[in-house]
Structure formats: structure tokens, C-alpha cells
Amino acid sequence: MSITKGLGPSIFSQMTQLAEEVGAINLAQGFPNMPIDQKLKDCIAVAAQSEQHQYSPFQGIPELRQQISDLIFRSCGVRVSSSEILVTTGATQAIFTTVQAMVKSGDEVILLDPCYDCYELPAILVGAKPVYAPLNEDYLPNWDLIEDLMTPRTRLIMINSPHNPSGRVWQEKEYRALEHLLIKYPEVVLLSDEVYEYLAFDHPHYSVRQSPILKERSVVVASFGKSLQATGWKIGYLSAPERLLRNILQVHQFLVFSVNSFLQKGIANYLEEFNPRNVNDDCRMRRDFFTSALQSSKLILLPCEGTYFQTVDYSMVSSAKDVDFARQLARDVGVASIPISVFNHDFRDLKHLRFCFAKTEETLSEATQRLCTL
Numbered sequence: 001m002s003i004t005k006g007l008g009p010s011i012f013s014q015m016t017q018l019a020e021e022v023g024a025i026n027l028a029q030g031f032p033n034m035p036i037d038q039k040l041k042d043c044i045a046v047a048a049q050s051e052q053h054q055y056s057p058f059q060g061i062p063e064l065r066q067q068i069s070d071l072i073f074r075s076c077g078v079r080v081s082s083s084e085i086l087v088t089t090g091a092t093q094a095i096f097t098t099v100q101a102m103v104k105s106g107d108e109v110i111l112l113d114p115c116y117d118c119y120e121l122p123a124i125l126v127g128a129k130p131v132y133a134p135l136n137e138d139y140l141p142n143w144d145l146i147e148d149l150m151t152p153r154t155r156l157i158m159i160n161s162p163h164n165p166s167g168r169v170w171q172e173k174e175y176r177a178l179e180h181l182l183i184k185y186p187e188v189v190l191l192s193d194e195v196y197e198y199l200a201f202d203h204p205h206y207s208v209r210q211s212p213i214l215k216e217r218s219v220v221v222a223s224f225g226k227s228l229q230a231t232g233w234k235i236g237y238l239s240a241p242e243r244l245l246r247n248i249l250q251v252h253q254f255l256v257f258s259v260n261s262f263l264q265k266g267i268a269n270y271l272e273e274f275n276p277r278n279v280n281d282d283c284r285m286r287r288d289f290f291t292s293a294l295q296s297s298k299l300i301l302l303p304c305e306g307t308y309f310q311t312v313d314y315s316m317v318s319s320a321k322d323v324d325f326a327r328q329l330a331r332d333v334g335v336a337s338i339p340i341s342v343f344n345h346d347f348r349d350l351k352h353l354r355f356c357f358a359k360t361e362e363t364l365s366e367a368t369q370r371l372c373t374l
């Protein structure tokens with residue numbers, strides 16, 4: 001039987017399709033519906049008119065890698081050499097490529113549960129075993145439990161903060177615990193998915209690059225889809241010490257070879273002036289608008305410190321399973337969301353739904369009015 005047999009359309013596609021069928025407001029899939037920065041469009045338009053249309057160097061054009069290096073320095077004060085950066089077709093490819101390069105059949109990969117849905121399959125495809133470490137009820141990690149799950153076969157740990165689906169943002173103490181763990185397991189590599197790095201609202205995002213211990217052991221994944229609010233472009237990057245990057249480059253070369261050349265050029269020009277603070281302020285304002293409009297609803301708002309997502313507990317409204325309630329909500333109330341259980345391996349029947357608030361004020365206003373009728 002094929003490994004992928006039984007994999008249907010993702011819940012994101014299903015809920016988006018349902019939203020279209022029933023005319024619901026789509027707060028399910030995580031994409032902004034606001035216009036992107038005009039300056040960014042201008043930079044891309046200029047690049048599209050240039051002669052930057054052939055294959056680019058397979059690691060990414062030097063101007064873009066240099067701009068990324070400078071951006072990392074500006075945002076977390078750590079210098080990552082442009083030779084340690086690989087431009088990818090989005091974070092999904094960066095994750096897939098890293099797993100192919102780092103993990104072999106029989107290895108074990110620790111996934112914190114719930115987690116983004118593209119982490120598991122790459123491990124399964126190489127014949128590795130995903131090992132799930134449930135997060136605590138507050139969606140923060142349980143380090144004792146994670147350590148109990150470590151074995152001599154553990155090769156990779158995948159972490160994600162700011163966290164999709166919960167919106168939690170790890171504070172420094174989590175990274176100190178991670179350092180202690182990794183020191184005990186010198187062969188283990190860390191994949192840190194930091195696609196929402198600029199969307200930490202209540203306390204700063206801590207990049208694993210800021211820890212000299214973790215930086216040496218980590219592949220850090222980023223997405224221009226998220227940081228430039230243009231999820232459809234599917235372009236991102238990863239950074240890793242050369243020792244790890246070497247193998248990743250080999251896989252990348254044969255999987256993708258190189259990424260869209262004029263997008264790289266346009267983004268490189270834009271990054272010179274890019275200030276992540278603006279994206280952060282913009283999304284924080286949307287989070288605040290959404291949460292304050294839901295204060296009078298029967299939905300209980302769980303802590304949301306970052307990302308595009310607010311998770312709510314609907315147990316005061318219904319005892320239905322989250323997948324059923326999400327469908328009912330889209331059909332009867334006209335708001336589409338994502339049931340959290342789809343991110344869970346160890347299904348705990350939490351009455352939690354995830355809403356994307358990276359939407360215009362008009363969309364959020366209409367959606368929250370509908371949710372307040374519950």
C-alpha cells in the first residue's frame with residue numbers, strides 16, 4: 001500500500017471549499033486578505049521588467065542572501081553568513097528538504113503535538129518514525145516528557161514558535177531547557193520553524209540563532225509568505241551551519257534546483273528598506289480588534305501571543321466534536337475556522353477552534369458580529 005494512500009485534501013482546502021459553497025467568511029486558512037505593501041509590488045514589477053528570468057544560482061541570488069543575512073542581524077542581533085543561507089520555495093519545501101537531508105530510515109523524529117501539518121509526512125517518506133510529544137494544555141512544551149521520548153535513534157526535533165495552531169510564543173526559559181536537552185544528545189539536530197518570527201505581539205520572538213549552543217545545531221526555517229504577507233508567492237529560506245547545510249544543498253539541488261529568479265531579485269531590493277515592525281504592528285492591531293470584538297461572545301479566548309491565529313474554546317456553546325462544530329459554524333453562522341484536532345496526533349477532544357485574524361477590519365467586523373450571535 002502506498003504511504004500516502006488515505007491522504008485526502010487537507011483540512012485547509014476542505015474548509016476553504018466549504019466556506020465558498022456556503023458563502024461563509026473564511027477565517028480558516030491562514031492567509032491575509034489585505035493588500036500587500038505597494039513598495040513591495042513596485043520592487044517585484046521592476047524585477048519582472050529586468051532580464052532576471054533564467055535559472056539563478058541554486059543556493060539563491062547573492063543579493064538576496066546578503067539582504068537576508070542583514071535582516072537577521074537587524075532583527076535578532078546575530079550575524080549569519082550569506083553562505084549559510086538557502087533560498088527555498090517557501091517554508092514547506094525548506095522543511096521537506098531538511099528532513100530528506102538529515103533523517104534516514106529507522107531514525108526517530110520528535111514532533112510536538114499539535115503541530116503544523118507538513119512536518120510528519122517528510123519523516124514517514126524517508127522511513128523514519130515520527131514520535132509525538134503532546135504539548136501541555138496551555139500549548140507549551142513538557143520538557144520532561146520530551147526527554148522521556150528521546151532514544152539513541154532520535155535524529156531530529158522539530159519546534160515552532162510563534163506556534164501554529166495555538167498562537168503561543170515561547171519565552172527564553174523554553175530555549176534554556178532545550179539547550180540542556182540537546183547537550184545530552186549531541187547527534188540530534190533541531191529544526192526550528194520560525195515562519196511567524198515577526199508576528200510575536202506580547203513579548204519578543206527568540207530565535208534559536210540567539211543561543212550559540214542551539215545555533216550550531218539548528219536549521220532555521222523562514223517564509224517570505226508570512227513576513228511579507230504574500231503567502232501565494234511560496235518563497236522563503238532556511239539558515240544552517242555549513243556542516244548541516246552541505247547535505248541540505250544536495251537534496252535541494254535535485255528537488256528544486258533554483259527558486260523563481262525575478263521574485264528573488266524584487267524581494268532583495270525590497271528588503272533593504274523592510275521594517276518587520278510594520279508587519280508586527282499591523283497584525284497586532286488585527287489581533288486586538290478581533291479579540292476585543294469577541295469579548296461579549298460565549299467563546300473563551302485562549303492566550304494568543306503571536307501568529308495569525310486566535311484559538312477559542314467553544315465549550316460554553318456546544319458539546320459537538322470540533323470537526324463537526326467547525327462545519328456547523330460555517331454552514332449556520334457563516335464563519336469558517338479550523339478544528340484544532342486536525343493538528344493533533346494524540347486527539348484529546350478539546351473544544352478548540354482556530355480563527356485567522358489576518359483579515360481586513362471589514363471582514364473581522366462582520367465575522368465577529370456573526371460569532372457574537374452564538
Ligand SMILES: Cc1ncc(COP(=O)(O)O)c(C=O)c1O
Binds near residue numbers: 222
Ligand atoms: C508553522 C508553519 N510552517 C510552515 C508553513 C508553510 O509556509 P510556506 O507557505 O512558506 O510554505 C506554514 C504555513 O501556514 C506554517 O503555519
